[in-house]
Amino acid sequence: MSTERSSVRAALGRAASRGLTGLEQLIGGFGTAVVALLLLMVIVVTAVASLAGVGLLAVPVVARTVRSLANRERHRLARYDVDLPELDPPTRGVRGALADLSLRRELGWIAVHATLGFLIGLIGVLLPLFALRDLTFFLWWWIGPETPSTTSIGIGHVDSPFEALWATLLGVGWVALIIGVVPNIARVQSWPARKLLVPDPSVDLSMRVAELTSTRAAALDAHAVELRRIERALHDGSQNRLVAVNVLLGAARRALTRNPDEAEAILARAQDAAETALAELRAVARSILPPVLADRGLAGALTGLASASAVPCEAEIDVSGRCAASVEATAYFVVAEALTNVAKHSGAQQARVTAALRGGKLLVEITDDGHGGANAENGSGLDGIRRRIEAYDGVLRLDSPKGGPTILAVELPCGS
Template structure:
């Protein structure tokens, strides 16, 4: 019972406050129109983003009230404006919340007004019964007070029972209708301000993309750290061990027999381990990337290509470490494929950045007919690119030429 009365009280307060705010929200539409029109005159360039920020605060206050009525929690939405008119307009056009704020204006007017008026009638019927029944005697005799359906009240004998009956009717209507109206209006408010399923999916994809970019950056940094540790630590120790074993072999007399053979095997095994370690380091994160950057690493690849290679680099800017490593391995693998399988006499490597995408194009003048099923390395390229959510397009008609086009997301 007490919980129900709490719902009635909260619902009444919510709807009776929502009634004047819905009337006030009707002024938002002409204000938005004035702001949009003034944009053409230049004044709105600074005014309109601030109007939308104010609307965000206004809608957010109603959103928190609606969530409190429904007993749910909602994540806060921020209404801060970045510095600079261009940044403010970019945020205004890109932020889907602004469209939902304008949609909420229409919904709040359409639901807040009727729900608030209905709550006002229910509460007014209840409060009016008490006030009117006790003050019936203030009305003139020729125009007596009327209760319920126009029944005139001319004495305490009619005022008390009619007032009690109207009070009971008002309490019943308020008890039954007000909480339902409040929940209906609150759900409408949240539905208008909450993103749709498509918007939620798009926002989730955006969050996952950002988190993946952070993971890739961290992964690249960790690979660089491991490469440095292996190169400067483990590899250096293996080199020292190999040198000592070599000195020990030279110091042994010629008739050492089994001991000389063991030292020889240990020496050769250490050198093989160093070779394998160098291969592992190169496949993890090429040291040349850390030393010379992507441009220098690609220049070294093309200079050392088995067939003449031309390198054409655009403005790349700062790239995530994982994207740099993938681009390096893609170019290295395609150059190797061209040298082994294409019969080409020349290869062209082009790399450029278009917004948030890195475009890699490797073209050779070979015989074409590249077949991924024959182990040409294209499968490995596709897997590496797929891990970064990129795309690979291979055009290799019989007779040539062969063009491998790769796009990698590189927004940091």
């Protein structure tokens, strides 16, 4: 019985939360609808004045204002999981504004939102006022019952406590309406934006081409950087060790005829140098694709990095499936590089690594309580991490205010 009551309370809580969210969305839409209504009047005046040539001077300004309001609406709806990418300001000049296909769609949204969106938003403004008035009706009627009173929608005169109680029940009905119907009304209000504020298909395609060109360049840069790193590791480490082995073997060969005891000592040194070279070659090979990923999976590999961190580090890994090997390797190196930076530069006392698979994306976050001030500008180690992530169409977000904490969040598409 207690379980059923808990389930009912949880369901009511979720419904109330959706109702309040819908109400907030309606009221916010009412605010942009008021601005859209004023802007629609300006657009009409500008269009009429343009017939005489005078209004053409105002077209670029009006176009930028329309784009600004549309971007504001896109940003507002993003809080309610409506993904509408913001657009850059339209090209300057009358021709550029008139040729902007997305701007034409935004003008259509202005017309619909200034009328239909305004009326629907007005419902969102009035409903809580009606609910508050009728829920408290009995109280303020009791204070002054001699004054003729009506409900929020003006139904009848209330002359007795019994009638006042029924008016209070009307307030309960308004609350039920907010909880049950308002979320759907909010979706109706946002429908024109979801249809008209998406970028024009041709614009979206060109943006995608530019994005892919950029990520392709980032992939090539990351590949070149990785090759240079491997080349330096081989040249400065293993190659020098092998040269030393060759020199020692030549010296041992010459010493065999003159001093066999000395030759044995030289051969021992050559063996040590060869073992060191082998160890460095293994380290370079592991840096290309860490074997721990194949042995323990990404969860085990990240947990190992956290436990080996110079700064005490907690790990919370929720990665049950597998991603592409290259994506896992990128996530591994991002965490390894981030924890190295934390140990060297942050002055942190505690760090935390979280990773999870959500919606086909690998989400990784590294947090520390250091002094902050990190940046991902050109030339920094974080800039190299960013380029490597962008090569996979990933996203890096860095939040590092002065005084800390620093949060490095990475989002990688988890392809197979």
